[in-house]
Amino acid sequence: xxxxxxxxxxxxxxxxxxxxxxxxxxxxxxxxxxxxxxxxxxxxxxxxxxxxxxxxxxxxxxxxxxxxxxxxxxxxxxxxxxxxxxxxxxxxxxxxxxxxxxxxxxxxxxxxxxxxxxxxxxxxxxxxxxxxxxxxxxxxxxxxxxxxxxxxxxxxxxxxxxxxxxxxxxxxxxxxxxxxxxxxxxxxxxxxxxxxxxxxxxxxxxxxxxxxxxxxxxxxxxxxxxxxxxxxxxxxxxxxxxxxxxxxxxxxxxxxxxxxxxxxxxxxxxxxxxxxxxxxxxxxxxxxxxx
Amino acid sequence: xxxxxxxxxxxxxxxxxxxxxxxxxxxxxxxxxxxxxxxxxxxxxxxxxxxxxxxxxxxxxxxxxxxxxxxxxxxxxxxxxxxxxxxxxxxxxxxxxxxxxxxxxxxxxxxxxxxxxxxxxxxxxxxxxxxxxxxxxxxxxxxxxxxxxxxxxxxxxxxxxxxxxxxxxxxx
Numbered sequence: 001x002x003x004x005x006x007x008x009x010x011x012x013x014x015x016x017x018x019x020x021x022x023x024x025x026x027x028x029x030x031x032x033x034x035x036x037x038x039x040x041x042x043x044x045x046x047x048x049x050x051x052x053x054x055x056x057x058x059x060x061x062x063x064x065x066x067x068x069x070x071x072x073x074x075x076x077x078x079x080x081x082x083x084x085x086x087x088x089x090x091x092x093x094x095x096x097x098x099x100x101x102x103x104x105x106x107x108x109x110x111x112x113x114x115x116x117x118x119x120x121x122x123x124x125x126x127x128x129x130x131x132x133x134x135x136x137x138x139x140x141x142x143x144x145x146x147x148x149x150x151x152x153x154x155x156x157x158x159x160x161x162x163x164x165x166x167x168x169x170x171x172x173x174x175x176x177x178x179x180x181x182x183x184x185x186x187x188x189x190x191x192x193x194x195x196x197x198x199x200x201x202x203x204x205x206x207x208x209x210x211x212x213x214x215x216x217x218x219x220x221x222x223x224x225x226x227x228x229x230x231x232x233x234x235x236x237x238x239x240x241x242x243x244x245x246x247x248x249x250x251x252x253x254x255x256x257x258x259x260x261x262x263x264x265x266x267x268x269x270x271x272x273x274x275x276x277x278x279x280x281x282x283x284x285x286x287x288x289x290x291x
Numbered sequence: 292x293x294x295x296x297x298x299x300x301x302x303x304x305x306x307x308x309x310x311x312x313x314x315x316x317x318x319x320x321x322x323x324x325x326x327x328x329x330x331x332x333x334x335x336x337x338x339x340x341x342x343x344x345x346x347x348x349x350x351x352x353x354x355x356x357x358x359x360x361x362x363x364x365x366x367x368x369x370x371x372x373x374x375x376x377x378x379x380x381x382x383x384x385x386x387x388x389x390x391x392x393x394x395x396x397x398x399x400x401x402x403x404x405x406x407x408x409x410x411x412x413x414x415x416x417x418x419x420x421x422x423x424x425x426x427x428x429x430x431x432x433x434x435x436x437x438x439x440x441x442x443x444x445x446x447x448x449x450x451x452x453x454x455x456x457x458x459x460x461x462x463x
Contacts, residue, residue, distance in 0.1 A: 001333055008294060008311035008357045031358075038353050039335050041312075051311070053358060103423030105338055105401065108347045109354070190422040191336055 003041035010053040017166055018141050020052045025163040028052055032075060035102065035110040036118045060168065065090075069135075070172040074113035082107065091172060092285055093181025093199055097128040100183070103191045116149070117167045119157040119222070126153055126223030127215030128183045128199035129170070137169040138162070146171070156221045176211070179203040180285030184278040185217070186270055188261070194218045195261045196270040198226075198250065200278040202233075204286045209233045214246075214275065219267050220255035228253050229275065238283050246279060247272040296360045300325065301369030311357045316340045318356035319366060327367040327396050331425075338424030341397035342366045348404040350423070367396035370403070378444035379403045379437075388437030390428035398424045402438045410446055414439075 009020045021028050028050035031037060040046040054060060054075055062073035063084060070091060072081075081087045081098035088095045101107055101115065101124050115125040116136065129149045136152045138145050138161055152160050161167060175181070185197035197217035203210045212233040214226035229249035236242045256267035297306035300323050307322050319328050319342065331339030333352050340352040343365040370377040379399045382388060389395045398421060405412070405420040412420070417438050418431070426434060 002314075003312045005292075005310065005312055007292060008355065010357075034355075034358065035335065035353060038355070042314075042333070051355075055358065102335075103338075104420060105341060105348055105350050105423035106335060106353070108349055 001042040004047040032114040033109040072170040078107035096183035122193035122218040127217040130215035131199040131213035140165040180282040182281035198274040226250035226253040247276040250275040316351040379441040382437035382441035386436040
């Protein structure tokens with residue numbers, strides 16, 4: 001399939017990127033890994049007249065802990081997160097998510113920044129980032145702003161990113177002691193979107209939940225926080241009974257619609273089960289890890 | 292509007308004026324005339340178009356050629372050296388790793404790059420590594436064996452890089 005014609009620009013500075021975006025604010029698109037955008041362009045569901053590639057902009061491949069947060073640069077590839085021992089050790093939920101995005105070849109190009117900025121409710125990182133309470137850094141000539149991931153995700157294929165803004169970094173709070181995270185995805189086959197998936201972050205105080213974050217993938221117009229389930233868990237001991245109740249509430253928080261991946265009831269049932277599995281995995285990690 | 296692109300393809304410099312919308316797989320097949328790289332699904336699913344870009348296996352149907360300006364690209368045609376099959380090609384030959392052969396170029400480019408980082412992989416690791424390359428003939432059993440065969444040959448090659456094999460028959 002042949003995309004529509006476009007002009008390709010590959011500036012070497014962020015200022016150059018903004019200049020290019022500002023010249024054609026309604027008709028340009030930022031290109032990172034391209035693994036979502038290029039398929040859309042091939043189907044001609046997207047036909048930007050200008051494609052502004054970030055690949056020559058230095059400094060966008062940061063992956064480090066700094067000032068109490070994990071900083072993920074806009075051009076960090078999924079495969080880099082998969083291989084990072086820092087991510088495996090300290091942010092296992094992000095590692096889980098990066099390892100199930102599409103397939104290994106796509107992950108060699110796909111970026112976490114693109115996964116968020118694309119705004120697709122079926123993408124894997126938004127829900128995990130909701131659970132982790134991540135913040136997104138957007139920069140433009142007008143300045144730099146930090147958005148809570150919940151405010152960044154607006155609607156289906158829509159984010160709070162303005163046409164002249166570039167997502168430059170993602171900040172994930174460093175885990176408190178006795179914290180664990182997990183992302184559990186249910187897909188028909190490798191490379192497919194989730195039928196449903198659940199990302200969880202837990203901070204424990206002995207056997208008691210001190211903080212809980214739960215994000216849901218592909219069961220709503222955008223990635224959703226399971227707020228009732230989160231609120232219920234705080235102060236609870238994790239038992240079979242409380243896990244079941246958290247799963248039940250997460251299924252209530254979900255807003256699935258029927259499609260080729262299944263009817264509403266099935267997806268709610270999946271959210272219930274996956275929430276319980278993700279909570280168990282996160283709790284095990286919280287107990288196993290000495291931070 | 293065309294754009295000038297210059298890259299290295301299997302060690303040879305290739306340059307051309309192309310439309311930015313030209314996909315890398317079309318550049319390889321129609322500009323450089325190397326048709327070993329296949330177009331399968333054309334939707335980022337099957338991996339028949341897999342090539343190595345600076346050593347990294349990538350789906351060339353989901354990249355514009357302008358994105359890899361300056362890169363070092365290796366296709367299936369670059370595997371054989373001086374008339375000698377590479378270990379991965381030998382593996383597919385010896386272990387009957389193909390039937391129709393359509394997925395084979397992509398499968399080999401993925402597997403070869405994988406083996407460079409994982410010289411002694413488990414079967415599970417191999418299956419995970421090729422999960423972005425679809426084969427509709429073999430059921431993957433012989434593909435896994437082929438990659439295991441290649442892994443063994445590559446480890447032997449590492450151990451004694453200068454020595455020619457003593458026996459005429461390849462080890463099983």
